[in-house]
Amino acid sequence: MSGKVTLVLGGTGKTGRRIAERLRAKGVTVRIGARSATPSFDWNDETTWAPALENVERIYVSYQPDLAVPGAVEAIRRFSALAVRSGIKRLVLLSGRGEDAAQAAERELQASGADWTIIRGSWFFENFSEAFLMDAVRSGMVYLPPDAVTEPFVSADDIADVAVLALLDDAHVGKIYELTGPRLLTFAEAVAEIAAASGRPIGYRSVPLADFVAQMRAEGLPDDYVELIRYLFSSVLDGRNSSLTSDIEHVLLRRPRDFAVYARETAATGVWSIAA
Structure with missing residues (x-):
C-alpha cells in the first residue's frame, strides 16, 4: 500500500465503520470523515473539506442524511470537483437503489x-438494530x-465488502452496482423473523403514511428528517425495488448474507432485549 490515506466519509456510520475496519485490516491508512x-x-461546512482531503488518494463518499435531500446534488458536485482538483481520482459513492432523486x-x-x-444499496438489515427501528x-x-x-433487504457487511473492493481494485471503475440480499421480504415478514430469533413476540402494523408522518412531527423530529422518511416510504418503498440482483455474487463471488442469519446473530447480542 502507498503512504497516502483513504478517506471514509461517514466513517462512524453503518457502512463507513465497517469499511474502515476492513481497510485497516488490509494495512490501509484510514482517515474518518465525520x-x-x-x-x-462536515457536509454543511465547506471549509472543512480541503483539510480532510490532504494526502488522500481515494474516498468512500457517503452523504448524510441521504442523496435525495435538498442540497445534496450541489454538495456532491462541489466536493467531487474539489477532490479531483486535489489530485484524488478514486471515488466510491454510496447511493440508494430506486432513488430517482x-x-x-x-x-x-x-x-x-x-x-x-456507484453502489446503490437496498434497505439495510441494520436499520432494525443500529438506527431508526431499533427502539x-x-x-x-x-x-x-x-x-x-x-x-430485498441487504447487509451493511456485504455493502462494506463491495465498497472495499471498489476502492482498491481498478476492475470496478465505471461500474454501477445494485446490491440486494438473497430474498424478498415484506417488513412484516422481516419483523417476524426478528421475533423468532429473539424468542419473544414482536408485532407489525401498517399505518397510513400521513398518520406516520404526523406522529413523527408530534414527536418533535426535525423537518428534514421527516421529509426524508416521507419520501422514502412514498417514492422508494412502493414496490419498484421488489426484485433481486446478482451484483453481490458477481463482485464477491459468494451469495449475499441472509436476513435470518442477521436476525439470529443480532438477537444473540441482546440489542433487541425488552426496553426497560
Whole structure:
C-alpha cells in the first residue's frame, strides 16, 4: 500500500465503520470523515473539506442524511470537483437503489473526472438494530407505512465488502452496482423473523403514511428528517425495488448474507432485549 490515506466519509456510520475496519485490516491508512473526527469533516461546512482531503488518494463518499435531500446534488458536485482538483481520482459513492432523486447526485460525481464506482444499496438489515427501528423492535410493536410491498433487504457487511473492493481494485471503475440480499421480504415478514430469533413476540402494523408522518412531527423530529422518511416510504418503498440482483455474487463471488442469519446473530447480542 502507498503512504497516502483513504478517506471514509461517514466513517462512524453503518457502512463507513465497517469499511474502515476492513481497510485497516488490509494495512490501509484510514482517515474518518465525520464532524467528531480530526480533522473535522462536515457536509454543511465547506471549509472543512480541503483539510480532510490532504494526502488522500481515494474516498468512500457517503452523504448524510441521504442523496435525495435538498442540497445534496450541489454538495456532491462541489466536493467531487474539489477532490479531483486535489489530485484524488478514486471515488466510491454510496447511493440508494430506486432513488430517482439520488441519481442526479450520481451524475455529478460521474462527470467530475474521477475514477468512480456507484453502489446503490437496498434497505439495510441494520436499520432494525443500529438506527431508526431499533427502539420500535425493542418495544414489541413496529408501526410503518408499508403493507404488502417487498424489499430485498441487504447487509451493511456485504455493502462494506463491495465498497472495499471498489476502492482498491481498478476492475470496478465505471461500474454501477445494485446490491440486494438473497430474498424478498415484506417488513412484516422481516419483523417476524426478528421475533423468532429473539424468542419473544414482536408485532407489525401498517399505518397510513400521513398518520406516520404526523406522529413523527408530534414527536418533535426535525423537518428534514421527516421529509426524508416521507419520501422514502412514498417514492422508494412502493414496490419498484421488489426484485433481486446478482451484483453481490458477481463482485464477491459468494451469495449475499441472509436476513435470518442477521436476525439470529443480532438477537444473540441482546440489542433487541425488552426496553426497560
